[in-house]
Structures are given as structure tokens and as C-alpha cells.
Amino acid sequence: MEALREAIGQEALVARLAERADTGTLAHAMLFTGAPGRGGLALALALARRLHCTSKAQPEACGSCPSCQQHDQLQHPDLHFTFPVIKPPGKDKALSSDQLGTWRSMLREVGPHFDMTDLRDRMALGNKQPFISVHEAADVLRRLSLTAHAGGWKVQVIWGAQSMRTDTANKLLKVIEEPPAKTLFILLADSTENILATILSRTQIVPIPPVAVEDATSWLEGLGVAGDRIEDAVALGEGDLARCRRMAMEDTAGEFAMFVDWMRTCFARDGRKAAALADGFHDLGREDQKQFLAYALHMVRQCIVGNYGAAVAVRLRASERGFAEKFAPYIHHGNVVDMQMELEKAARDVTGNVYGRTVFLDLSMRMMELLHRPR
Numbered sequence: 001m002e003a004l005r006e007a008i009g010q011e012a013l014v015a016r017l018a019e020r021a022d023t024g025t026l027a028h029a030m031l032f033t034g035a036p037g038r039g040g041l042a043l044a045l046a047l048a049r050r051l052h053c054t055s056k057a058q059p060e061a062c063g064s065c066p067s068c069q070q071h072d073q074l075q076h077p078d079l080h081f082t083f084p085v086i087k088p089p090g091k092d093k094a095l096s097s098d099q100l101g102t103w104r105s106m107l108r109e110v111g112p113h114f115d116m117t118d119l120r121d122r123m124a125l126g127n128k129q130p131f132i133s134v135h136e137a138a139d140v141l142r143r144l145s146l147t148a149h150a151g152g153w154k155v156q157v158i159w160g161a162q163s164m165r166t167d168t169a170n171k172l173l174k175v176i177e178e179p180p181a182k183t184l185f186i187l188l189a190d191s192t193e194n195i196l197a198t199i200l201s202r203t204q205i206v207p208i209p210p211v212a213v214e215d216a217t218s219w220l221e222g223l224g225v226a227g228d229r230i231e232d233a234v235a236l237g238e239g240d241l242a243r244c245r246r247m248a249m250e251d252t253a254g255e256f257a258m259f260v261d262w263m264r265t266c267f268a269r270d271g272r273k274a275a276a277l278a279d280g281f282h283d284l285g286r287e288d289q290k291q292f293l294a295y296a297l298h299m300v301r302q303c304i305v306g307n308y309g310a311a312v313a314v315r316l317r318a319s320e321r322g323f324a325e326k327f328a329p330y331i332h333h334g335n336v337v338d339m340q341m342e343l344e345k346a347a348r349d350v351t352g353n354v355y356g357r358t359v360f361l362d363l364s365m366r367m368m369e370l371l372h373r374p375r
């Protein structure tokens with residue numbers, strides 16, 4: 001199961017944590033922060049494997065002892081996974097254990113470098129928002145109160161920890177502060193932003209750095225991505241392997257065409273067309289709306305970077321570059337800050353369940369004004 005051993009580009013961090021484990025100085029609760037595609041989960045798996053390995057081959061797990069073999073099969077009895085899920089039809093609790101099969105198949109087939117978008121797709125959630133419920137917290141407490149099967153470390157991974165509800169986090173506070181002996185909590189989140197302060201103060205924060213360009217490049221090569229797509233994908237992926245893979249596999253031509261059409265409509269102050277486009281955006285559904293807004297924000301940022309003469313820093317595909325060059329003069333320091341704020345606000349509104357049509361119509365009206373604002 002080679003895919004599970006790849007803590008790409010994060011080998012130094014694995015070695016450092018393993019050393020802390022050996023010297024008994026490992027924090028009992030850590031929060032790995034950074035986009036999931038930077039490899040936090042791979043790191044957590046490598047560390048758990050290392051802690052459970054019965055032959056203390058330094059500095060890595062041996063790969064052949066019974067414990068390492070259980071890790072290969074994702075069946076180690078003292079490695080527990082919690083991740084965001086929804087309530088299955090006909091059940092009254094949202095528990096990770098009900099979706100463990102999906103989680104394992106994801107890890108087996110895709111490897112540890114996936115993100116929430118990948119997991120949502122695999123779980124076929126549609127527009128439903130997965131979360132970590134208070135019932136899951138009770139499950140965690142129950143699991144950790146049992147004796148470790150092998151008499152060693154119990155490792156509880158909480159992936160997507162930002163999806164913990166407040167009552168979930170509160171229920172876990174005490175055990176995170178004072179875990180039973182030989183219990184390790186590894187929480188993973190995009191950032192510290194949506195984590196309760198009381199959880200933050202009880203965990204050691206370990207920032208996961210972006211994956212280096214050369215590591216991301218050879219990883220994509222290993223996946224069999226066509227050579228001519230790799231450079232763009234790595235540039236757009238920004239050290240996040242899940243994003244790099246998506247950029248390499250996905251065609252953003254649709255988003256680009258929509259963006260161009262929308263910007264032309266706003267520039268022409270065509271209210272009737274803007275209303276029709278708002279209907280189209282509405283019908284995309286919440287996740288695609290968010291993705292489009294993120295793309296629009298990316299394009300606006302790239303235009304301003306291009307304007308300030310840092311053309312080499314512009315992260316655009318060849319097809320996008322032509323449009324961006326023509327469009328860039330209309331984005332300047334007199335309107336760019338407001339444009340970004342409006343796009344970010346629209347994304348928040350979409351997340352907060354504001355009616356899609358209203359969000360996009362308001363946003364278009366603001367863009368019409370901003371695009372014509374003098375420099």
C-alpha cells in the first residue's frame with residue numbers, strides 16, 4: 001500500500017515528530033493546520049504507523065511487522081478516524097463509523113492527499129454540509145476509554161476538525177486536555193480560524209507547509225498526468241496536492257467561459273442579461289457557486305498582479321492569459337479591494353444559505369459600478 005506511506009515533501013516533519021515520540025516529548029494533542037492536500041493526513045498516518053510498529057527500526061516504521069501490516073490494510077485496531085459526515089437516511093445520528101468503508105476506499109484508491117471536495121464527491125453529498133456531531137464525540141470518548149488492543153498507543157485522528165459543532169468540541173475538551181495514558185489526538189484543519197479557542201489552547205499547533213514545486217511535479221508525474229498539464233497544475237495548486245490533482249484532471253474551460261461572459265455583461269451594464277446570468281448561477285447549486293466565486297477571485301487577483309508588472313508571478317493558463325491582458329486595465333487600485341470584498345462577501349452569503357439568485361444579482365450590480373470606477 002505504497003500510497004499510504006507517502007508523506008510527500010514532509011519527511012523532515014515526520015522525522016521530527018517521530019523523535020519526539022521516542023523521547024516522550026510528543027504533545028498528546030496536536031492540531032495540524034494547512035490545506036488537506038499539503039499532506040497532514042499522510043503525516044498523521046506515518047506517525048501512527050511509527051508509534052505502533054513493534055520493531056523499533058529507526059527512524060521509520062519497519063513495514064513488515066504485524067502492526068505495520070494492519071496499517072497497510074487500514075485495519076489497525078488502535079487507529080481511529082473521525083471525519084465530517086451527514087446522517088444516513090433512516091438514522092438519527094451522524095457517525096463516522098457508518099462511513100468508514102467510504103473513507104477506507106478513498107484512502108486506498110486515492111491515497112491520503114484528498115480534500116473536502118474529493119470526500120464530498122465520493123460520499124455523493126450533493127449540497128448537504130457534512131459535520132462532526134456530538135454523537136461522534138461520544139463515540140470518540142467510548143473508544144478511547146477502552147484499553148488499547150496491542151497495549152500501546154491509541155491514536156485518534158480528527159480530519160476536518162473545523163466541521164466540529166460547538167457542542168462536539170465542548171464534549172471533547174476534557175479528554176483533549178487530559179487524555180488517557182498513551183493516547184494521541186491528531187486534529188487536522190485548514191487553519192485555526194474555525195476552531196474554538198478552548199480547543200486551540202489545549203493543542204499543540206503544527207503548521208503543515210505547502211508541498212514544494214519539485215515534489216508536487218514528481219507526484220503528478222507518478223500519477224501519470226500528461227507532461228503538458230503538469231506545470232499549470234502545479235502553479236495553480238499552490239502546494240496543495242489535492243488541488244494540483246484537480247487542476248490537472250479538471251477542465252476549467254466552463255468556469256473561464258462563464259467568468260468572461262459575466263464580466264462582459266457587467267462591463268456593458270446589461271441588466272437584463274445580468275438577471276438571466278443570475279438565474280444560471282442560481283441553478284448551479286451552492287458548491288459550484290462557491291467554486292465559481294473562488295475562481296472569479298483568483299482571476300481578479302491575477303489581473304492585479306499582472307498590472308503591477310509582476311507578469312512572471314501570474315498564475316494563469318495560456319487560454320486565460322489572453323483575456324486577462326485585455327481585462328486587466330479595468331482592474332486597478334481604485335476598485336480591486338472592493339471587488340475582492342464583494343466576491344468574498346458573496347461567497348460567505350452562499351455559504352450562509354442566502355438565495356443564490358439574489359447573491360449574484362447584487363454582486364453583478366456592484367461589479368457594474370466597480371468596473372467603471374475611475375482609477
Ligand SMILES: [Zn+2]
Nearest residue numbers: 053062065068
Ligand atoms: Zn513495523
